[in-house]
Amino acid sequence: MLQVKRFNRLYHYWSSWSLKQRVTFAVQLFAILGILCLPVISIAALVLTLAVLNMTLGIRRFYVKVLTFLFDYATKIKKDKEIAIEADFVSMGPSTPHSELHFADSSIDSAIELSPLDAMKKEDDAAQSSRISRASSQSDIQFRFSDILDYTRQGLEAIVDDEVTKRFTSADEMAVWNLLTRTQQQHELFSLRVTILWFLGFLIRYFILFPFRLCLFFLAMFWMMGAILFLKYLPISKGKLRFGFYINIVLHRILSRVFSAIITFHNTEHRAKCGSICVANHTSPIDVIILSTDNGFSMIGQKHGGFFGLVQRSLSQTANHIWFERSETKDRHMVAEKMREHIKNPTNLPILIFPEGTCINNTSVMMFKKGCFEIDEAPIYPVAIKYDNRFGDAFWNSSKHQLVQYLILMMTSWAIVVDVYYLPPMRIQPNELSTDFARRVKAAIAKQGGFVDLEWDGGLKRSLPKADFREEEQRKFYEMLKTE
Amino acid sequence: MGSNASIMLQQEDLQNICQQTGFTTKQVQRLYSRFKTLDKRDCGFLTREDLLCIPEVNINPLGERLIDVIMNDYGENNKINFKQFIFLLAKFRHGKVKASTTEFNTRECKLRFLFDMYDRNHDMKIDRNELLEVLKMMVGGNIHEEQIATIADHTISELDKDGDKSITFEEFCKTLERIDADDKMSMKFLS
Numbered sequence: 095m096l097q098v099k100r101f102n103r104l105y106h107y108w109s110s111w112s113l114k115q116r117v118t119f120a121v122q123l124f125a126i127l128g129i130l131c132l133p134v135i136s137i138a139a140l141v142l143t144l145a146v147l148n149m150t151l152g153i154r155r156f157y158v159k160v161l162t163f164l165f166d167y168a169t170k171i172k173k174d175k176e177i178a179i180e181a182d183f184v185s186m187g188p189s190t191p192h193s194e195l196h197f198a199d200s201s202i203d204s205a206i207e208l209s210p211l212d213a214m215k216k217e218d219d220a221a222q223s224s225r226i227s228r229a230s231s232q233s234d235i236q237f238r239f240s241d242i243l244d245y246t247r248q249g250l251e252a253i254v255d256d257e258v259t260k261r262f263t264s265a266d267e268m269a270v271w272n273l274l275t276r277t278q279q280q281h282e283l284f285s286l287r288v289t290i291l292w293f294l295g296f297l298i299r300y301f302i303l304f305p306f307r308l309c310l311f312f313l314a315m316f317w318m319m320g321a322i323l324f325l326k327y328l329p330i331s332k333g334k335l336r337f338g339f340y341i342n343i344v345l346h347r348i349l350s351r352v353f354s355a356i357i358t359f360h361n362t363e364h365r366a367k368c369g370s371i372c373v374a375n376h377t378s379p380i381d382v383i384i385l386s387t388d389n390g391f392s393m394i395g396q397k398h399g400g401f402f403g404l405v406q407r408s409l410s411q412t413a414n415h416i417w418f419e420r421s422e423t424k425d426r427h428m429v430a431e432k433m434r435e436h437i438k439n440p441t442n443l444p445i446l447i448f449p450e451g452t453c454i455n456n457t458s459v460m461m462f463k464k465g466c467f468e469i470d471e472a473p474i475y476p477v478a479i480k481y482d483n484r485f486g487d488a489f490w491n492s493s494k495h496q497l498v499q500y501l502i503l504m505m506t507s508w509a510i511v512v513d514v515y516y517l518p519p520m521r522i523q524p525n526e527l528s529t530d531f532a533r534r535v536k537a538a539i540a541k542q543g544g545f546v547d548l549e550w551d552g553g554l555k556r557s558l559p560k561a562d563f564r565e566e567e568q569r570k571f572y573e574m575l576k577t578e
Numbered sequence: 579m580g581s582n583a584s585i586m587l588q589q590e591d592l593q594n595i596c597q598q599t600g601f602t603t604k605q606v607q608r609l610y611s612r613f614k615t616l617d618k619r620d621c622g623f624l625t626r627e628d629l630l631c632i633p634e635v636n637i638n639p640l641g642e643r644l645i646d647v648i649m650n651d652y653g654e655n656n657k658i659n660f661k662q663f664i665f666l667l668a669k670f671r672h673g674k675v676k677a678s679t680t681e682f683n684t685r686e687c688k689l690r691f692l693f694d695m696y697d698r699n700h701d702m703k704i705d706r707n708e709l710l711e712v713l714k715m716m717v718g719g720n721i722h723e724e725q726i727a728t729i730a731d732h733t734i735s736e737l738d739k740d741g742d743k744s745i746t747f748e749e750f751c752k753t754l755e756r757i758d759a760d761d762k763m764s765m766k767f768l769s
Contacts, residue, residue, distance in 0.1 A: 259632055572720035
């Protein structure tokens with residue numbers, strides 16, 4: 095009752111105004127709103143302009159420089175504290191043995207390929223030379239009790255450190271602490287100065303950077319919606335793809351600002367061209383955004399329902415993507431056929447594929463699935479994506495975080511600094527198997543990005559190795575028994 | 579978000595462990611980090627399945643036997659906590675230099691571990707059946723059952739001094755003396 099009365103009174107008041115008064119009122123109202131929203135609108139306009147023109151103000155790079163300085167300062171404090179603690183400890187109890195063998199950090203990246211079978215081979219050679227020779231026929235095989243030695247030790251060494259498990263978690267602690275408590279494995283806020291720095295950092299990241307980035311995200315969404323409407327009603331179909339290409343790039347440039355991504359592209363003369371396949375190592379869902387700021391790609395994947403399905407359908411307006419029904423994904427022939435069709439059309443964008451099949455933590459490349467390497471009509475453009483962990487760990491540990499959680503973590507990190515290396519195109523040789531070709535491409539990417547080249551399957555993240563591998567080990571042992 | 583505070587390594591524990599095992603603080607921290615990586619469910623102990631998840635252990639012919647030894651002799655109820663884990667690993671530190679030897683990593687400890695890989699009923703003797711089991715694990719289907727039995731008999735008879743068709747710990751140690759088992763079973767721990 096009261097509401098209606100109030101409303102009546104307001105209406106009465108409003109209708110008693112002359113036209114001039116009403117117009118003045120409206121203008122005043124919009125002016126106030128405009129001034130309040132001005133910073134937001136102007137920043138949005140600025141970002142949009144920069145994205146379209148592909149320019150940058152250099153703010154992000156400057157910001158990164160400031161951060162580096164801060165991190166060095168914090169680490170220095172930490173190191174001083176650590177030395178103090180060590181000194182205390184040493185003076186307390188009996189001396190810790192310094193005669194231990196100290197080895198350089200095991201994470202030296204080398205381009206040597208480590209395969210599951212190599213892992214077992216390590217000290218067999220040394221052992222063999224000290225054995226007394228045995229007969230070579232099967233009936234004279236001898237077994238010594240000491241034969242279990244190597245396998246036992248290798249098993250223990252694998253428990254202490256193995257090549258595979260550590261690829262599926264965020265990389266070990268860094269030399270320089272970046273004021274993010276989520277990364278430091280064993281952090282104690284041991285100094286007042288560092289604690290203050292961390293707390294300030296926390297406030298800045300969650301209450302200044304995060305809302306700002308969220309606004310940019312909405313800007314990207316508006317851009318997308320506007321663009322979709324524009325394209326839907328665009329009559330000419332030829333120009334549609336061209337527009338779609340640019341719309342896509344601008345969208346991804348805005349999105350890259352959402353994560354404060356500082357991307358450096360190398361060797362842009364090897365940018366993937368139409369009618370080819372682009373292959374890259376996979377660390378996070380953001381990889382797609384990063385690559386798309388410089389080039390347009392056709393995605394390939396399963397059709398989803400719900401929100402993601404909507405995203406897929408709207409993306410399909412801007413370019414020809416390849417989406418599959420759930421049932422079709424198992425059929426490798428059909429997938430290859432669709433890819434071939436796509437490649438035949440010269441106006442279609444290059445197909446972007448991540449052959450590892452899952453996210454790896456950017457210290458190594460794991461086995462490339464041979465599917466896309468079987469298509470010999472198209473050249474393969476390999477790309478190496480290397481993240482700098484100091485400003486934010488981009489690796490998505492899907493067993494630890496959901497996608498939304500991960501995106502929020504990314505939006506509250508300092509920044510994402512990434513180097514993208516385009517590599518010259520590779521083609522399959524006449525007598526080469528697709529698995530060997532896949533291996534060759536993987537080695538090239540590993541070499542460029544400074545990753546460890548592993549032959550282990552990324553699927554080991556969630557499943558156990560096949561029984562074949564153990565049987566292979568047993569066979570090798572048997573061979574060794576026979577020939578020694 | 580963040581690490582589980584209840585299983586973080588306390589300063590006192592750290593010092594105790596270092597003194598008893600002979601590891602440096604950095605080595606213990608690194609091993610602790612590794613323990614937490616393997617402990618995916620963040621419950622403070624490792625189970626058989628956690629260790630079997632490591633691909634290199636999984637494809638090792640003796641992988642399961644090794645895990646048996648670890649779980650039964652060093653852990654309890656299919657669980658091994660960090661203290662037990664690190665005391666187990668302390669056995670495999672190099673013991674060549676006098677200063678780095680503690681009660682845990684003597685030559686005898688290492689040989690004893692190897693002996694336990696065979697001797698699962700803990701009767702201090704390796705009998706024919708135990709040897710057969712290990713042999714089968716190592717060669718799989720590549721050799722026939724009868725042949726494996728022959729090989730096992732031959733191996734035992736070579737070393738069996740007292741004719742009871744089983745090998746005691748002393749006989750075992752004697753045969754391993756020739757090949758510097760101590761050095762071969764030692765591991766390099768990074769710090």
